[in-house]
Amino acid sequence: MTTSFQKKTRSKVLQIPGAKPSIYNNQLLISTGIPSLDHILGGGVAVGTILLIEEDTYGNYARLMLKYFCAEAVMTGHSLLLASADADPEQILKELPAPIIDDPGKGEATLEEPSHDSSSDNMKIAWRYRHLPKFQSNTSGVKFGHYYDLSKTMESELTQTVDISTVDSSLCACDSKQTDGEFNNPGYNSLLKTIQEKIMANGFSTTTQVEKRNILRLALHSIGSPMWGEKGGLTENEMYSPALPRFLVGLKAILRTAYACCVITVPAHLFCDKAYVRRLERLTDTVVEVDSFVGSDKEKNPVYKDYHGLFNIKQLPCLNSLVCNMPDSLDLAFKLRRKKLTIEKLHLPPDLSETANRSQEDPLKNLKPSSGCGTGGRSNKLEF
Amino acid sequence: MFTELKNLVSNPNHCMSSKYFIGITEKKVDGSFLIHHFLSYFLKENCRVIFLSFRQALNHFNSVGNKIGNSLSIAKEQGNFCFIEGLKSLAQSVNNGVLCGENPWDQTINNNLVSADKLYMMLQSKIKDVSFKSDKNVVFIIDDISTLLDTGTTVVDTLAVVQYLQHLIIQELGGTLIIGTNDDMGELDDDKNILKNYLHHSVDLCLEVSGLETGYCKDVHGQLTVSWNNTVSREKINQRVAQYKLTDKNCAIFASGMSSAVL
Amino acid sequence: MIGDITEGREKSKILLVEDSVSQSGRPLLISILHSLCKRVEKVHYICFDREPGFVKACLQSECSSRVIFHDGTSNILGWENKQSLNVNCDLVKYLNDSKGHHASTSVAIVCDSLSPLILHRSAPYTCQTVTKLASAKIQAAEVDQVVCLLHKDLHDNHSINLLHHIATTIITVKPPKFEHFLMATHTLHKRLSGKVIKLEEHFTLNNEYVIQDITEVKSIDTSKVAMETSQPDPTANLTFNLTLTDKEKEARSQVKLPYTYDQSRQDETLTKSVGEGKIFYQPDEADDFDEEDPDDDLDI
Numbered sequence: 001m002t003t004s005f006q007k008k009t010r011s012k013v014l015q016i017p018g019a020k021p022s023i024y025n026n027q028l029l030i031s032t033g034i035p036s037l038d039h040i041l042g043g044g045v046a047v048g049t050i051l052l053i054e055e056d057t058y059g060n061y062a063r064l065m066l067k068y069f070c071a072e073a074v075m076t077g078h079s080l081l082l083a084s085a086d087a088d089p090e091q092i093l094k095e096l097p098a099p100i101i102d103d104p105g106k107g108e109a110t111l112e113e114p115s116h117d118s119s120s121d122n123m124k125i126a127w128r129y130r131h132l133p134k135f136q137s138n139t140s141g142v143k144f145g146h147y148y149d150l151s152k153t154m155e156s157e158l159t160q161t162v163d164i165s166t167v168d169s170s171l172c173a174c175d176s177k178q179t180d181g182e183f184n185n186p187g188y189n190s191l192l193k194t195i196q197e198k199i200m201a202n203g204f205s206t207t208t209q210v211e212k213r214n215i216l217r218l219a220l221h222s223i224g225s226p227m228w229g230e231k232g233g234l235t236e237n238e239m240y241s242p243a244l245p246r247f248l249v250g251l252k253a254i255l256r257t258a259y260a261c262c263v264i265t266v267p268a269h270l271f272c273d274k275a276y277v278r279r280l281e282r283l284t285d286t287v288v289e290v291d292s293f294v295g296s297d298k299e300k301n302p303v304y305k306d307y308h309g310l311f312n313i314k315q316l317p318c319l320n321s322l323v324c325n326m327p328d329s330l331d332l333a334f335k336l337r338r339k340k341l342t343i344e345k346l347h348l349p350p351d352l353s354e355t356a357n358r359s360q361e362d363p364l365k366n367l368k369p370s371s372g373c374g375t376g377g378r379s380n381k382l383e384f
Numbered sequence: 385m386f387t388e389l390k391n392l393v394s395n396p397n398h399c400m401s402s403k404y405f406i407g408i409t410e411k412k413v414d415g416s417f418l419i420h421h422f423l424s425y426f427l428k429e430n431c432r433v434i435f436l437s438f439r440q441a442l443n444h445f446n447s448v449g450n451k452i453g454n455s456l457s458i459a460k461e462q463g464n465f466c467f468i469e470g471l472k473s474l475a476q477s478v479n480n481g482v483l484c485g486e487n488p489w490d491q492t493i494n495n496n497l498v499s500a501d502k503l504y505m506m507l508q509s510k511i512k513d514v515s516f517k518s519d520k521n522v523v524f525i526i527d528d529i530s531t532l533l534d535t536g537t538t539v540v541d542t543l544a545v546v547q548y549l550q551h552l553i554i555q556e557l558g559g560t561l562i563i564g565t566n567d568d569m570g571e572l573d574d575d576k577n578i579l580k581n582y583l584h585h586s587v588d589l590c591l592e593v594s595g596l597e598t599g600y601c602k603d604v605h606g607q608l609t610v611s612w613n614n615t616v617s618r619e620k621i622n623q624r625v626a627q628y629k630l631t632d633k634n635c636a637i638f639a640s641g642m643s644s645a646v647l
Numbered sequence: 648m649i650g651d652i653t654e655g656r657e658k659s660k661i662l663l664v665e666d667s668v669s670q671s672g673r674p675l676l677i678s679i680l681h682s683l684c685k686r687v688e689k690v691h692y693i694c695f696d697r698e699p700g701f702v703k704a705c706l707q708s709e710c711s712s713r714v715i716f717h718d719g720t721s722n723i724l725g726w727e728n729k730q731s732l733n734v735n736c737d738l739v740k741y742l743n744d745s746k747g748h749h750a751s752t753s754v755a756i757v758c759d760s761l762s763p764l765i766l767h768r769s770a771p772y773t774c775q776t777v778t779k780l781a782s783a784k785i786q787a788a789e790v791d792q793v794v795c796l797l798h799k800d801l802h803d804n805h806s807i808n809l810l811h812h813i814a815t816t817i818i819t820v821k822p823p824k825f826e827h828f829l830m831a832t833h834t835l836h837k838r839l840s841g842k843v844i845k846l847e848e849h850f851t852l853n854n855e856y857v858i859q860d861i862t863e864v865k866s867i868d869t870s871k872v873a874m875e876t877s878q879p880d881p882t883a884n885l886t887f888n889l890t891l892t893d894k895e896k897e898a899r900s901q902v903k904l905p906y907t908y909d910q911s912r913q914d915e916t917l918t919k920s921v922g923e924g925k926i927f928y929q930p931d932e933a934d935d936f937d938e939e940d941p942d943d944d945l946d947i
Binding site for chain 2: 183184189192193196200240242245246247249250252253254256257273274275278279282283318319320321322323324326330
């Protein structure tokens, strides 16, 4: 049975705009919209997998990362399904960062007329974006990974050029009594159903043959928040709720046979305990945690003054391979500048790094995310 | 199969493909290399292997199998390998019929939950089908049975399934049973802890895969503790600890501190 | 004490052997089984964990005729459609109904293990069952003793406490603290008189599963071996004085050593500006003042 893990066959290499095969294991990858994150993840996120983002306490950076993911959908022409119960998805779409456009003269800008494109809906392409390579017959023109300017928002005309579906809080009826016992959450069920239908109806399933393959990006915002009726992962009887795990298992099963990729953010800090969060992590593929300094004492720590938070890689998948691709460093942090969000290896500020060399003290020693390809018995583990 | 790993875990007193219960516990690492190893090893030992995966689709195992010289598709054609799509079937069964396609586990669903006894019955008939008319030993592998716990099956029901499988595979069919679970959070996750302890009490060979105390290391991916359990033995538990490193096609085993990066 | 209990010299109606993943209690159970064979007419060995063959293989030949094995592992929850021992059975009734040669005087019952009963039924039910077994008559024979194995790491503390409450002896098996022993046990024995004895012991088992080398471990923390060796004072018995008076010791501690970190000295060094160090050179007549450059004859 075909899955979305396509190996390079001798006859034809699968070409989808905005997707490229991984240099490590031939997985088809798409960009998260944050080039520095793509780099850390070994090139991008694999199609057919789930990237779980554990939100920062106030949720701002996680939401920003999701916006990058959505913006990238627009730039690559991928379809997008954006779900949020905490915010209005339409509003999120209005706040996507604007792309930093290269010289119009660069690159090949052949634009197919909309009428020739058999799979297009009614698309109006604003004149100033005509040079942007979209719906091309040669896929090499679509860049993999783009840079965005956070100080500007993406023009709605551009956003409207791609197929976007939204799911909002009307889907989660948290006031209705669950008639089927406490195992399922009707909101998650409806969301899963919407996802499945979109995949089947629009030719994203690996089982349906289509002329031109495209990718579906699923951007799921703050799943597991109280807006979804979730009580921190607990049932009425204070047991671990199987509802969200069921959703994740369903999502994974669907994705494995679809040309789709999911970035899902969860408010992990709201869940009852770390053991429950770990269960959720195990059910997804890639897991990262955004640990922002906002409102914490780390904000005042001189070691961190160049950054806005720590970025923990908690899990990396081994896909079609015995090994997973490990980044060079696991001491990662992120910073938000006017134009972009960068995730990089945590560097000590220059004045502190000098004293670090001279004195015996390691200013990082208390902060090292105890990560690894499996480590001893502490939290924040890396695994793959 | 990984030769060094085979040498590490093999029991000189007992043939692993007959009447053997192997338990795999993962502690914060991915221990699936053991699954890949056993798939390869037992197929090479001329057994009939039935594999129920709750974590990945068949393609993943096919790909890795091809890399390590174990073609699952050929084994399947020859009738020596049977894959049960646990991930998909479980997903179909617990999500209110949202997922498309026929669900082979349809009969096991009772009130939105996979009913343990019916699940066992279904597995039993599948296993008996495969082992029928064959004098080959049967090997039944489950990569991560704790996924049942995640989706709502009680730990007691899960243990019952394990015990019934133990009786079916080892007593009745004289084959080998391999069950994996994860123990990431230790005592913080009560149910998974009980499941892990239960396996540990019941198995003949216990393989614990864990990360290094010192954290991530490029040259040593983790630690493997091998215990040959003999609960009636008057001697101490026979145990070996080794470290391992995975490459694209192999698993290298070495004693602690003996990694080639160190020497 | 452990020997007294296993050999039956200390009476105990309900004997509970508790083990965990780190140390199995089954060898001890088998040892008790052997000793039971010498004391009662028949022993009913109920298997809920592992199939009987496992234990049968360890049984000494002279005992095997006295032990009747009951296999409850093949259909533990009664899912299969067949008549067999399972956790839902009334054990007393089951034993009474079971076929085979029954004892006429005394029997003992061994339950290996109680954990499936607790897991699938409940702890109170298990307590009731064990108590009933202890006071029951199996086909006219009195039950001398009920011995049960329990995996304490499969249950919560409440359940374990309930089982402790009905047991007359609780032997908790642990890995030994000293290498040459097989296992350590912590025994809690409730005598009929009301006295409660608590002991920790180490022992080994010989080939016939007989307990040997019983060594009691005192409750004092034996891991701390604090030995204060009195060292001879090197400054005594000398012809010269190496000791210091208190005043001298104080003065010694005040001396500023040249390379220690000292805030005031550091400040001194830091606050001194660069230009202040001056070198005054006063050549005297003996100094050789050569105008020539000594490096002139260097050929580089």
